[in-house]
Amino acid sequence: QQQVKQSPQSLIVQKGGISIINCAYENTAFDYFPWYQQFPGKGPALLIAIRPDVSEKKEGRFTISFNKSAKQFSLHIMDSQPGDSATYFCAAFRGDTGNQFYFGTGTSLTVIP
Amino acid sequence: ETGVTQSPTHLIKTRGQQVTLRCSSQSGHNTVSWYQQALGQGPQFIFQYYREEENGRGNFPPRFSGLQFPNYSSELNVNALELDDSALYLCASSPRLAGGTDTQYFGPGTRLTVL
Numbered sequence: 001q002q003q004v005k006q007s008p009q010s011l012i013v014q015k016g017g018i019s020i021i022n023c024a025y026e027n028t029a030f031d032y033f034p035w036y037q038q039f040p041g042k043g044p045a046l047l048i049a050i051r052p053d054v055s056e057k058k059e060g061r062f063t064i065s066f067n068k069s070a071k072q073f074s075l076h077i078m079d080s081q082p083g084d085s086a087t088y089f090c091a092a093f094r095g096d097t098g099n100q101f102y103f104g105t106g107t108s109l110t111v112i113p
Numbered sequence: 114e115t116g117v118t119q120s121p122t123h124l125i126k127t128r129g130q131q132v133t134l135r136c137s138s139q140s141g142h143n144t145v146s147w148y149q150q151a152l153g154q155g156p157q158f159i160f161q162y163y164r165e166e167e168n169g170r171g172n173f174p175p176r177f178s179g180l181q182f183p184n185y186s187s188e189l190n191v192n193a194l195e196l197d198d199s200a201l202y203l204c205a206s207s208p209r210l211a212g213g214t215d216t217q218y219f220g221p222g223t224r225l226t227v228l
Contacts, residue, residue: 006155038217043203043219044156074141091156100169101146101217103155 003027004092006104013111014069019077021107026071030092030102035064035075038087038106048075060072080111115139117206117220125226131192134223138185138206144168145187146217147179150201162187165191199227 006023013019023033036044050057050059050064050073057064063076077084090104120193126132138145144163148156158171162181176192185206192197201224205217 041221043117043205043221045115045219046216059169091155100156100158100161100171101156103148105155106153 002105003102004090004104006107008089008107009105011107011110012103013080015080015082015111015113017080017111019080019084019109019111020074021088021090021109022039022072022074022091024070024072025092025102027072027092027094028034028071029094029096031095032093033066034091034093034101035062036089036091038089044089082107082111082113085109086112095106104106114174115218115220117204117218119204119220119223121204121223122221123224123226125195125228127228128194128196130194130227132194132225134189134190134191134202134204134225136187136204136206136220138187139218140185141187142206142208142218144207144209145181146188146205146207147187148203148205149173149198150203150222152200156203159189177203196227196228199225201225 033050035047037047038044048059048062062077066073087106092102118137120135146161146190147159150156151172159173166179166228177181201222205219207217
């Protein structure tokens with residue numbers, strides 16, 4: 001059972017455009033929502049993260065929007081660059097059962113020059 | 114670079130064999146987690162070790178086991194390998210118990226192929 005559902009599976013954006021990746025979850029026990037970026041041959045690297053008591057967090061060109069009532073959160077990449085081409089994973093964490101991170105299935109982002 | 118290293122990079126085994134994968138965490142990181150990442154999927158949590166004791170386990174059978182050593186290294190052992198065990202295995206370390214506030218630093222992974 002997929003605890004965190006991520007869409008789209010793949011995304012192609014023009015350079016300078018906005019990339020948007022969405023995630024949804026069911027379990028209200030989750031209390032931390034990170035986004036990871038993974039390049040081929042590398043492990044995932046933390047990009048940005050948010051807690052459910054905040055509706056938005058921005059770091060540079062990356063913004064997380066969080067909708068607690070809808071149990072959805074999204075990653076927005078502003079002014080997308082070819083170097084942003086990678087696979088992005090959302091994740092959700094709950095500390096009450098084994099300190100476990102649940103990952104989405106990933107979105108392959110391609111930014112066209 | 115995250116400072117987390119894994120060995121070997123690639124490994125080929127046959128069904129029924131046993132395998133040991135190794136991870137070297139960042140110095141001072143007391144927590145290590147192991148993940149299985151199937152092709153085209155997100156990482157799936159296998160288990161976590163904190164100060165050399167298992168501290169959480171995902172939905173994986175007992176033939177997946179681990180060890181964490183005082184020198185910040187750890188092992189993932191898989192017995193009786195099955196074809197579906199073919200995946201990228203990632204370890205991730207963090208300074209303290211991964212209570213959501215500590216960044217997990219991932220290694221590059223070990224690609225295991227079971228024939």
